[in-house]
Amino acid sequence: MRTNFFSLLNTKHINLFILFISLHCFAQNKPNVIVIYTDDQGAVDLGCYGATDIYTPNIDKLAKQGTRFTQAYVAAPVCAPSRAALLTGKYPQNAGVNGNTSHVPNSHGMPNEQYTLAELFKDNGYKTGHIGKWHLGMSAETSPNAQGFDYSFGHLRGCIDNYSHYFFWAGPNVHDLYENGKEVFYDGQYFPDLASNKALKYVEDNKENPFFMYYAINMPHYPYQPTKKWREYYKSAKKPRGDYAAFISTIDERIGFLMDKLEALGIRDNTIIVYQSDNGYSTETRAFNGGGNSGPYRGAKSSLFEGGIRLPTIISWKNNLPENIVNDEFFVNIDWLPTLAKLCHFNLPKHIDGLDMSEMIKTPNTASERTGAFWKYGNQWAVRNGNWKLMGYPKDTSNKGKLDLENDALFLSDLSEDVSEMKNLADKHPEIVEALKAKYLAWEHGYETDIPKKTKPINHLGKHGKIKAVKKLNNRYKNIEVLIDGKRGYVDYSSGQWIGQEGKDLEFILDLNEMKSISEITIGYLHNPSNWVFSPKLFEISFSNDGLTFSNTIQSETSTKINTKHNFIDTLTIQTKQNAQFIKVNIKGIKNIPEGHEGASNSGWIFIDEIIIK
Structure with a gap:
């Protein structure tokens, strides 16, 4: 007599078996998401962005397998507010992070009530991991694990020495390496390799489940400490460009490791990868006054000229999104949260500043939903409407040209005509200046006291003393x-x-x-x-x-x-x-x-x- 396999199972077991298979298939259909965020990378410092003196085959391949943006921005020209904007989909001011957060132990950073990308993915059944730099709070309630990440490994302050893992830039020197809130010690081990290995392990451990990983690479932020291999490769290059370029290639190699791991696990086609820099290259003393390149753009880190905020940006979802696309449309990093939510079929969170750009990505040549944006950092501010951009109190940290204290306090650019922003058009188009000023003042964080006023000489008794x-x-x-x-x-x-x-x-x-x-x-x-x-x-x-x-x-x-x-x-x-x-x-x-x-x-x-x- 022939026995049917299913006759050996009761109805309850059959139903549970079918449910298990259904849930497994459903989980597999959810795309994994990896957001790679580099640190202080110049606007054109990749081969796919025109750099001829930097070797970046893996990131260039990523661009060919997806969309490379030429007009993608971050919402702030320095680390912490840029990261807060990315993770919340809000302008930094609305995310509660106006500037870089404190390095002081237990100091608060991004408020805990902010709803992050990690919490969005977690609420939709994903495992969530943070690898690398945090820089959004030193207290337990503003740590990665309190902001939606199931797993976290990295440093909490703005930068560390890559071998001792100490923060040296404000005394006293402090060891800064944590795993899930617990201080861990890997003395002498190269942090980019530690982070890379943790990222590879995270992917492997979660290959059966949908996951979101925020891979916050701490390069090419100073100190410039590339591997010996890449230092040797660039030994003939002039410093500091050579050390900076070697750091970029160090990044690229580790992104190659990640891509290879995804392919080996058979999940590359089911993984959305986003790549972006947090702000322009540094011209700080600790970065030897430069090393990076903003190409045709004026400005660098800490500047609201294009070179400080218009940065390398790529999205790739192999065999699911268009490939080898160059997208010239306007995009800001606050748009990633709603865009990724839509690509993953989540409900969009309310009360954010970002816009869903998924249709623009899925259908090349579609116009951007975004026509304007605001920036505010310190006393600098900028408002963009269409191709017109008005800045208040601009700073040129790239030192490409001189700014007149009085005449350039309001600086107008037409980005459709000149992306270099070397010529101030404010006197030529006063009506545009007034219209953009009005837009800025209508923004909830624009104040009349932010607007430069012509200085009037003051006569007083001490003037000739x-x-x-x-x-x-x-x-x-x-x-x-x-x-x-x-x-x-x-x-x-x-x-x-x-x-x-x-x-x-x-x-x-x-x-x-x-x-x-x-x-x-x-x-x-x-x-x-x-x-x-x-x-x-x-x-x-x-x-x-x-x-x-x-x-x-x-x-x-x-x-x-x-x-x-x-x-x-x-x-x-x-x-x-x-x-x-x-x-x-x-x-x-x-x-x-x-x-x-x-x-x-x-x-x-x-x-x-x-x-x-x-």
Whole structure:
């Protein structure tokens, strides 16, 4: 007698078996997603973006297997806010990360209530992993594991030495390597290899289940520490370009390892891969003032010119999305969250700033849903509408050209005509300037105090006098004559019109050349909390006829704006009735940054631009 296999199973077992098979197939149909985010990579520093002196075959192959964007942006020109924008689909200001987060142990970063890509994928049945750099919080509640990641391995601060895994750039030196919130030690082992191996293992461990992996590669951020193999390959290249290029090839090789692993596991066709840089290349001293290349664009890291925010960006889903496509449409990294959600058939989260660009990716030559965007970093801001882009207080960290403090404070570009942004069109198109200013002010984070105003000379009693410092000045701010030149400064501490001090008071003696009747003394100050600059507590004055003995000390009222979040310039004033030739002015700094700020417990800065005597 013949026995049917299924006759040996009861109905309950058959149903469970069918359910298991169905769930397995359903899981397999969900695409895996890997977001690769590099660190401080220049706008054209890949072979597929035109670099002829950098070898990047694996990333170039990735571009051929998908879409390479030529007009893709990040929402901030530095690390932490760019990453917050990527992970939340929101402008950095709405994600709660205006600038780089603090390195101080247990300091908070991106608020825990923010809904991240990791939480989106987790809520849709995915395993979620973070490998590499975090830079979005040092506290447990703002750590990767608290922001939706099941697994995390990497460093929490902005950068580390790749062999000791120490953060050296603000004392005291701190070991910074963690796995799932626990400090781990791999002394002497090369971090890019550690991260690569963890990424490969994560993929292998989760090959049977849909997974999301945020692979935040910490290169080519300083310190430039490429492998010996690639250092040798570029030994004839001029420094620092050679070391930087070797770091890019080090990245490329490890991305090759990842691609090979996906192919070997048979899941490459079921994996969406996104590649993007977080901001432009660094021109900081620790990066030897450069190494990267922004190509035709002006600007680099920390700049809102194109070179700081328009960056290499690729998406590839082999045999599922169009391949070998060059897309010239407008795209911002806040758009990744809704775009990936749509490609994976998730419901789109509410209250985000990003736009779904999936149709533009699936159907080449489709116009972008995005026609405009906003940027704000420190005192710099930018608004784009169509091809017109207006910047306030622009900075050119690539040093490709000079900016006039007054005439270029508002800088207009037409990106359809000139992506180099070397010529300011503001005077030629005042109507466009006004229209874009109005758009910026209509944005929830645009303030009237952000708009540059023409400086008007101020005539006062100290303008033709002399000034000397009583307390030691910061080495970067010693041109104290600007404090009595009759000019107020812009909302830019580096404009040359400001004198700054970190964690200490400022004190000066003014000589009016002769006895004068004095009724009022005012100091102008800057409040720029995203750059750790805060309103002074107060200032005090005393008087002398001989410049040696001072008396009649008077204090101003305490500033009430120390904790205000947005940037502005303001004044503190003392009313008096005094005859004197010499005035001693002491400006009280805040010493430590207030609680609630990402730099809390660090030394705060004060900046003043004019001591006005009437």
